[in-house]
Amino acid sequence: MLRIKTLQDLFKRYRRPGDLVFAVLFLGFALFLLVSLGDQTTWVKRTKTFAQPAFWPTIAIYAMVRFGGLHLVGSLVSPKIEGRWVEVKFWLKSLEYAVWFMVYVLIVPLLGYLPASILFASTLTFRLGYRGWRWAGLAALVATTVVVIFKTFLQVKVPGGQLYELLPDTARAFMLTYF
Secondary structure, eight states: OOOOOOHHHHTOOOOOTTHHHHHHHHHHHHHHHHHHHHHHOOOOTTOOGGGOTTHHHHHHHHHHHHHHHHHHHHHHHSOOOSOHHHHHHHHHHHHHHHHHHHHHHHHHHHHOHHHHHHHHHHHHHHHTTOOSHHHHHHHHHHHHHHHHIIIIISOOOOOOOGGGGGSOHHHHHHHHHHO
16 A cells, blocks of 8 residues: 655545536635625724734635635636536525525514424425425424424514414413413
């Protein structure tokens, strides 16, 4: 077993499918941050450089642009590997769950925290392939437990849903306080 490697072996680049797409997107995002830097950070007069609010974000974004550019150049000069769009499609599948979460955020003010959480957990459980009342019941139990922990023990303030307005006064007060 020969364990000695040359310097060239140590820095050999192994390209993966989707690498070029990732490099372009990353560099584009870094350039967007660089353009936005002036509007989002400030340099304060009579303050040490390292204590400036804009110093570390500036360093980080310039490093992102530099390394993003190097990554793009490395992707362009590496041999092409098939399967780029298969990899991109795989990445896009994960965005489905961001959409599910945004729908959840939109329905909480309508239904209330508890009903929206039960619906969200049960729907995602079904979406993930777990069918049957046993799984739906387990998802509802987990959602209810999370709501009780957040609202009762941690006292997180979540706005009540419009659905709660249809309840009698005592039930509405109870639901707004604990669920």
